[in-house]
Amino acid sequence: MRLFWSFTRQAFHNTAVYRFEFWLQLFSVFFMMYSVFWVWKILYKQSPGAFGVTLEQMVTYGILGMALETIFHPGRGPQTYITEQIRSGSIDTDLTKPLDFHVHMFARNFGETIFRFGTLAMPSLAIGYLFLDFRLPASFTNGVVFTISLFLGFMVLFSLNFLLGMLSVVTLDIRSISWAYNALVRFFAGQMVPLWLFPGFVGTLAAVLPFKSIYFIPLSIYIGKMNGIEAWQGIGFQLIWIAVLLLFGRLAWSKVHTRLVIQGG
Amino acid sequence: MADWPGAKSIRGSSYKEGKVIETVSIYLKLIKISMKSRMQYRADFFTGIISVIILNAVNLTLIGILVNRFAHLNTWNLWEMVFLYSLWVMGHSIYSLLFWHFNTLEDYLVRGTFDQFLIRPIGVLVQFLGREIQYMGIGDVIVGATGLVLSYSKLGLNWGMFEFSWLIAAILSGAIIELALAWLIACLSFWTGRSVTAYFVMMRLNLMVQQYPVDIFGTWFRVLVTGLIPVAFINYYPTLLLLGKTEQAGGWGWLGMMSPVVALLLLALAMLVWRIGIKRYSSTGS
Numbered sequence: 001m002r003l004f005w006s007f008t009r010q011a012f013h014n015t016a017v018y019r020f021e022f023w024l025q026l027f028s029v030f031f032m033m034y035s036v037f038w039v040w041k042i043l044y045k046q047s048p049g050a051f052g053v054t055l056e057q058m059v060t061y062g063i064l065g066m067a068l069e070t071i072f073h074p075g076r077g078p079q080t081y082i083t084e085q086i087r088s089g090s091i092d093t094d095l096t097k098p099l100d101f102h103v104h105m106f107a108r109n110f111g112e113t114i115f116r117f118g119t120l121a122m123p124s125l126a127i128g129y130l131f132l133d134f135r136l137p138a139s140f141t142n143g144v145v146f147t148i149s150l151f152l153g154f155m156v157l158f159s160l161n162f163l164l165g166m167l168s169v170v171t172l173d174i175r176s177i178s179w180a181y182n183a184l185v186r187f188f189a190g191q192m193v194p195l196w197l198f199p200g201f202v203g204t205l206a207a208v209l210p211f212k213s214i215y216f217i218p219l220s221i222y223i224g225k226m227n228g229i230e231a232w233q234g235i236g237f238q239l240i241w242i243a244v245l246l247l248f249g250r251l252a253w254s255k256v257h258t259r260l261v262i263q264g265g
Numbered sequence: 266m267a268d269w270p271g272a273k274s275i276r277g278s279s280y281k282e283g284k285v286i287e288t289v290s291i292y293l294k295l296i297k298i299s300m301k302s303r304m305q306y307r308a309d310f311f312t313g314i315i316s317v318i319i320l321n322a323v324n325l326t327l328i329g330i331l332v333n334r335f336a337h338l339n340t341w342n343l344w345e346m347v348f349l350y351s352l353w354v355m356g357h358s359i360y361s362l363l364f365w366h367f368n369t370l371e372d373y374l375v376r377g378t379f380d381q382f383l384i385r386p387i388g389v390l391v392q393f394l395g396r397e398i399q400y401m402g403i404g405d406v407i408v409g410a411t412g413l414v415l416s417y418s419k420l421g422l423n424w425g426m427f428e429f430s431w432l433i434a435a436i437l438s439g440a441i442i443e444l445a446l447a448w449l450i451a452c453l454s455f456w457t458g459r460s461v462t463a464y465f466v467m468m469r470l471n472l473m474v475q476q477y478p479v480d481i482f483g484t485w486f487r488v489l490v491t492g493l494i495p496v497a498f499i500n501y502y503p504t505l506l507l508l509g510k511t512e513q514a515g516g517w518g519w520l521g522m523m524s525p526v527v528a529l530l531l532l533a534l535a536m537l538v539w540r541i542g543i544k545r546y547s548s549t550g551s
Binding site: 020021024025027028031032034035038039042043046047050051173176177178179180182183184186187192193197198199202 | 323334477486
């Protein structure tokens, strides 16, 4: 646990230097929340109670999705760190650390995420609650299960980003790929538009891909669209994907590790 | 010194004209060099373009799903929304191809590499803009053109010369507005040292207005994007005119005609602030 806090403290020191940027970021999240608020408000005025969800639930889903983007933004994962280290050649310092690289990446990313959750996501949600009809979890149980599911969502995103980072070791640059990657993750994760609106083939695809673990499952649990057995099924889905992706991550890292050692020696 | 391009024409009688031709030829030369270095990484070139196309396709698909499921968004049907978005992407492509690296200005200022532009006998702006061409903008051109053509035929439009000239004017105005706003924000870093976060906030606000018609938002927001940060002039007001939806904006539908005016005013303001910023930089730089 000490490990995570050290990275959280680090993130705090890095960010505290630019206080003005903090306010700008909060401002930009507000704009995003404001836009989903109006989109759903207008759409529900046209057809109230569409797809078995109330306007209040839908607005809460949308605002939560935008606020959580401050911690789940795929542009700020381990892949950014790995790419920088590879480019500057200082990845060797990571290899000499008395800490498993995979664990190191997780600790770093989790520490920063906790920090961003406290300083950006929470204030955004408070603003959403005060000004934009953001509501508390559907029930106490939903709140607890949501918290678990949110952590698992983070794990899925971390594992995917780690794999992308491994790719950057091979291709040396992932900047151009990450534009598409970020957009596709947000789309299939249901960050803005929930998966129950997806038609036909796209819907089936989104239902089996791991991305929905990041936003769709936790958010649906929060607003009470997924309850009881269905919520636990969602958690099971997340766990299976975490196991698969972490395994792939380990395999990729052991491949990359040998490659790095050979190049370095 | 004597043999840099256009040196002769400056000494000649038509000073002004020579200066313009010289500047353009230097710019083209610089761009050619940067294109050559870009094409060294051909794989990156194509993945970049495809990436941008995917990004736009995702945005459009999200809009498509929403409008499809709910029939329309505040009377805007699917193809009207596609038109709105594509009109922006078209202007945006010009901006992103040629001027995107305005937001890297702060790096030059922080690292002190901006000084190299000040000591050469050519305009600072030409050197800075000639540094790079953002090839990813080609993806935007493809998306924008496809979107405009598709929505034109799906909406059954039948335009004459006048409307087509207006379309081109709207695209150019959109490009200039976006360029001027990005330029103004970049100039901030002459004073604050950093401006890239402000740039991303502006881009988000921009994207939000370009994806959804402004008339779905509340009053203060409409005032904000019309009067204060005039991103609604990029595509929203021109689209109202071109698609004959002016009643959407109440009595304000005529504002679409003002897009070129807004664009030129903003550009003039940006040029002025740039000049002041450089003066400030030169005097405090050393």
